[in-house]
Structure formats: C-alpha cells, structure tokens
Amino acid sequence: MRIGYGWDSHEFKKGVPLRIGGVELKHTHGLAGHSDGDVLLHALTDALLGAIAAGDIGSHFPPSDPQWKGADSSIFVLEALTKVRQAGWEVCNVDSTLILDAPKIGPVANRIRQSIAELLEISPEDVGVKAKTPEGMGTEKAAIAHVVVLLEKHEDHKRLEVAAAMLEADNHVDEVVKQLVKDVRLEKAPAKK
Numbered sequence: 001m002r003i004g005y006g007w008d009s010h011e012f013k014k015g016v017p018l019r020i021g022g023v024e025l026k027h028t029h030g031l032a033g034h035s036d037g038d039v040l041l042h043a044l045t046d047a048l049l050g051a052i053a054a055g056d057i058g059s060h061f062p063p064s065d066p067q068w069k070g071a072d073s074s075i076f077v078l079e080a081l082t083k084v085r086q087a088g089w090e091v092c093n094v095d096s097t098l099i100l101d102a103p104k105i106g107p108v109a110n111r112i113r114q115s116i117a118e119l120l121e122i123s124p125e126d127v128g129v130k131a132k133t134p135e136g137m138g139t140e141k142a143a144i145a146h147v148v149v150l151l152e153k154h155e156d157h158k159r160l161e162v163a164a165a166m167l168e169a170d171n172h173v174d175e176v177v178k179q180l181v182k183d184v185r186l187e188k189a190p191a192k193k
C-alpha cells in the first residue's frame with residue numbers, strides 16, 4: 001500500500017467562476033491562479049503524484065506554461081491517475097479537508113464527492129469531503145485544501161508479482177538441482193590413484 005498527501009491554496013478573486021472538486025459553485029468570488037483555480041483537484045493531483053513519488057503538479061504542469069491558463073483541472077487529476085496506474089497501483093480511498101470562509105460546503109459536499117469519485121473511477125463512499133472555516137488563521141481571502149489518498153496494488157500487478165516470485169523460485173530449484181548433480185558426479189567420479 002502507498003499513501004499520498006497533497007496541499008494547495010488559492011486566493012479568492014471577484015468575478016471568477018468558483019470550481020471546487022470539479023463542481024462549479026455559486027459564489028461572488030472564484031479562485032485565481034493556476035488553471036481554473038480548483039484548489040481541491042490540485043491538492044488531489046499532488047496526493048496522487050506524491051503516493052508514487054512522481055513529483056508534483058508544478059513539475060508536470062508548470063503554471064508558467066500558457067497552455068494551462070484557465071485549463072480544466074480534471075486534466076491534471078486524470079494524468080496523475082494514469083501515472084498511478086502505470087506504476088501498478090489503484091486508488092483505494094481519498095479523504096480531504098477544505099478550509100474556507102465561504103461558501104458553505106456542507107450542502108454541496110455530496111456533489112463534490114460524486115465528481116471526484118467519477119474522475120478516479122471509485123465509489124463516492126470512498127471519497128471524504130470535509131470543510132472548516134479558517135477561524136483565527138487569518139486566511140479568509142483564500143481557500144485551502146488538504147488531501148490524502150491510499151493506493152493498493154493493482155490486481156494484475158499482484159498476479160504478475162506472484163508469477164515472478166514463482167519463476168524465481170523455479171530458477172532457484174534449477175540451481176539446487178544442478179549443484180546436487182555436480183555433487184553426485186564428484187562423488188561418483190573414480191578416485192584418482
């Protein structure tokens with residue numbers, strides 16, 4: 001099993017659409033910055049990449065690259081998910097905490113869970129979305145997201161590993177047999193006079 005952790009923050013900006021977890025929410029402000037500013041999907045991307053020690057969102061999708069300006073952040077999640085699968089892992093579950101002053105996440109949490117579950121091709125029951133207000137933290141002008149993911153070995157990879165282990169054991173048996181044959185031959189060899 002592998003664990004991955006991601007964190008991100010974006011500043012609220014007036015007149016920009018607000019996207020959190022791939023869901024567009026009604027609010028006076030959206031999130032400025034890299035791509036569509038989806039703070040939750042960025043933290044999720046980092047958590048996925050982190051779990052397989054494959055760098056971070058900035059190294060794969062540099063904010064300085066104009067092609068990511070205003071981009072749909074689900075692209076980053078799907079790319080990270082592909083890397084996870086190529087490395088032989090699959091997502092077990094995800095948990096997240098958002099820290100933001102507004103809007104209220106409670107009423108839309110299930111929509112966000114559904115959206116993330118669809119992206120990762122897992123059940124919404126395996127996606128936790130929690131939210132807190134930034135009391136005493138002075139971060140009211142920003143949205144912050146923390147995400148952890150748990151990965152387990154892909155079934156095919158598990159089978160491949162078992163097969164490889166058996167092959168190795170087989171090879172080892174060959175070596176033991178060869179050695180035995182050698183020993184027997186030595187024993188049977190006529191003693192030199």
Ligand SMILES: [Zn+2]
Pocket residue numbers: 008009010033034037038039042043
């Ligand atoms: Zn971000």
